[in-house]
Amino acid sequence: MGKLDGKVAFITGAARGQGRSHAIRLAQEGADIIAVDLCGQIETVAYPMSTPQDLAETARQVEALDRRIVATQADTRDLSALRAAVDAGTAELGPVDIVLANAGIAPQGGPEPDIEAMFRSVIEVNLIGVWNTVMAAVPAMIERNQGGAVVLTSSTQGLRGTGGDGSGASSGYAASKHGVVGLMRTFANWLAPHSIRVNSVHPTGVNTPMIVNDVMTSYLNDHPGVGDAMQNLLPVPMIEAVDVSNAIAYLVSDDARYVTGVTFPVDAGFTAR
Amino acid sequence: MTTVARRLQGKVAFITGAARGQGRAEAVRLAAEGADIIAIDLCRSAESTHYAGSTPADLAETVRLVEAQDRRIIATQADVRDFDAVSSAVRDGVAALGRLDIVVANAGICSAAMSWEIGIEQWQETLDTNLTGVFHTAKATVPVLLEQGTGGSVIFTSSVAGLRGLPFLGHYAASKHGVVGLAKSMANELGQHNIRVNTLHPHGVATGMTVNDMQPLIEQYADTLGPIFMGTLPDQVSQPEDIANAVAWLASDESRHVTGVQLPVDLGTLIR
Numbered sequence: 001m002g003k004l005d006g007k008v009a010f011i012t013g014a015a016r017g018q019g020r021s022h023a024i025r026l027a028q029e030g031a032d033i034i035a036v037d038l039c040g041q042i043e044t045v046a047y048p049m050s051t052p053q054d055l056a057e058t059a060r061q062v063e064a065l066d067r068r069i070v071a072t073q074a075d076t077r078d079l080s081a082l083r084a085a086v087d088a089g090t091a092e093l094g095p096v097d098i099v100l101a102n103a104g105i106a107p108q109g110g111p112e113p114d115i116e117a118m119f120r121s122v123i124e125v126n127l128i129g130v131w132n133t134v135m136a137a138v139p140a141m142i143e144r145n146q147g148g149a150v151v152l153t154s155s156t157q158g159l160r161g162t163g164g165d166g167s168g169a170s171s172g173y174a175a176s177k178h179g180v181v182g183l184m185r186t187f188a189n190w191l192a193p194h195s196i197r198v199n200s201v202h203p204t205g206v207n208t209p210m211i212v213n214d215v216m217t218s219y220l221n222d223h224p225g226v227g228d229a230m231q232n233l234l235p236v237p238m239i240e241a242v243d244v245s246n247a248i249a250y251l252v253s254d255d256a257r258y259v260t261g262v263t264f265p266v267d268a269g270f271t272a273r
Numbered sequence: 274m275t276t277v278a279r280r281l282q283g284k285v286a287f288i289t290g291a292a293r294g295q296g297r298a299e300a301v302r303l304a305a306e307g308a309d310i311i312a313i314d315l316c317r318s319a320e321s322t323h324y325a326g327s328t329p330a331d332l333a334e335t336v337r338l339v340e341a342q343d344r345r346i347i348a349t350q351a352d353v354r355d356f357d358a359v360s361s362a363v364r365d366g367v368a369a370l371g372r373l374d375i376v377v378a379n380a381g382i383c384s385a386a387m388s389w390e391i392g393i394e395q396w397q398e399t400l401d402t403n404l405t406g407v408f409h410t411a412k413a414t415v416p417v418l419l420e421q422g423t424g425g426s427v428i429f430t431s432s433v434a435g436l437r438g439l440p441f442l443g444h445y446a447a448s449k450h451g452v453v454g455l456a457k458s459m460a461n462e463l464g465q466h467n468i469r470v471n472t473l474h475p476h477g478v479a480t481g482m483t484v485n486d487m488q489p490l491i492e493q494y495a496d497t498l499g500p501i502f503m504g505t506l507p508d509q510v511s512q513p514e515d516i517a518n519a520v521a522w523l524a525s526d527e528s529r530h531v532t533g534v535q536l537p538v539d540l541g542t543l544i545r
Binding site for chain 2: 185188189192193195197204232233234235236239243246247249250255256257258259260261262264265266267268269271272273
């Protein structure tokens with residue numbers, strides 16, 4: 001018996017990293033999963049993005065927990081693709097109770113031949129993609145009138161501008177992650193009368209392929225000041241994806257039934273410095 | 274509603290204000306997750322409050338509820354304003370239960386008045402209990418955590434009034450903002466020792482701390498100041514167990530990378 005028995009969770013960016021960890025953690029608590037991921041490369045992103053094999057591995061690990069999963073390749077920049085993924089998942093698993101807008105990119109440190117294209121691409125995935133995710137799932141939750149929980153993945157860069165360097169990527173990342181806080185706050189007010197709670201999580205650096213890759217490593221090596229500024233308070237250089245999943249498992253469960261509109265750092269004290 | 278995990282097996286928690294309300298719910302919840310409990314409570318009414326304080330019978334009931342979970346509890350009548358009393362309760366509890374991992378500074382009082390009409394003694398009693406009492410709790414426990422050298426989780430119960438100015442509660446809001454400052458400083462100092470320090474921010478909770486003297490003020494200023502107290506979720510108040518759920522998460526290793534955080538459990542009051 002888990003905290004989320006009988007629930008269905010819609011998770012974006014679920015092929016690997018935090019999204020996969022969330023799918024597994026929520027499945028451990030009893031939830032079935034509707035998973036989407038781009039499973040492909042975006043032109044502005046220099047590090048390797050997820051693959052169809054990654055998404056299949058997430059499906060395998062959820063099924064190994066005796067939970068069901070409907071995994072679809074879909075781009076969060078495409079609202080109609082997300083709607084189709086939710087419809088397909090709902091047809092098989094039942095209506096959505098939980099929404100995790102997790103998909104995101106962090107192209108900091110990569111080449112920027114076109115700074116404007118870089119800025120726009122980060123905003124499209126990390127901000128418009130989050131709006132699309134909520135719009136694809138929440139109208140049916142309102143209509144069903146059974147409440148629910150939404151968690152938007154922001155970042156410590158949604159609360160701070162530490163390390164800003166004027167690049168399209170770092171500006172786009174901080175702006176999009178701050179923008180997610182604005183969406184969270186207005187959605188929390190919009191959805192509270194329907195007993196749908198909306199919160200954001202703010203991880204510090206997480207040990208996933210979005211952060212631990214050659215591009216980011218050489219960027220941090222070339223900009224030692226950025227790395228110093230990114231230090232945590234607790235004696236850990238990075239956190240693990242499951243640490244964020246543990247916070248989300250609390251936020252989406254009835255344990256947190258009166259928690260809404262909250263910016264929730266999971267940051268080893270980064271923002272407390 | 275809630276499935277209780279066993280995340281705190283072998284841990285020991287010190288909880289102030291544990292005779293009833295949130296403190297009792299926290300003792301029961303942490304015990305359900307496997308922790309032994311060191312509990313203190315004043316067990317009498319404060320001078321400046323307009324509700325009946327806790328009693329020795331209340332504290333005895335907390336003891337019964339913890340022991341019913343097959344956990345041990347050392348419960349002492351002690352005033353958080355008295356550092357020596359807090360310190361000896363901690364010392365005796367740790368001697369009996371073997372260690373200390375979790376500190377919950379929960380004891381608090383509340384009364385209501387326009388700021389300029391708060392009585393001198395009312396102000397002092399509120400600050401002594403809600404702020405200095407939390408300092409005493411930290412001062413009595415942190416050296417134990419440091420000497421033990423295995424990290425720890427320190428949780429201060431603040432309030433929505435610790436993040437926002439609420440009318441009729443100037444003294445209470447000052448004390449509850451104060452504990453946020455203390456927690457932030459401590460989080461910086463103690464991160465290197467893997468001791469985490471966070472604050473919780475409830476809105477109204479259904480406990481014995483009923484601020485009866487606030488109702489006439491809210492009615493008198495219903496049009497101008499009343500709306501500040503509105504939540505966003507449909508329910509009007511939280512139950513003590515809702516706060517205990519958050520305490521249990523902050524006390525557990527699930528939150529091992531969470532420190533220096535102000536966590537509202539507030540029915541969406543702060544988002545309005």
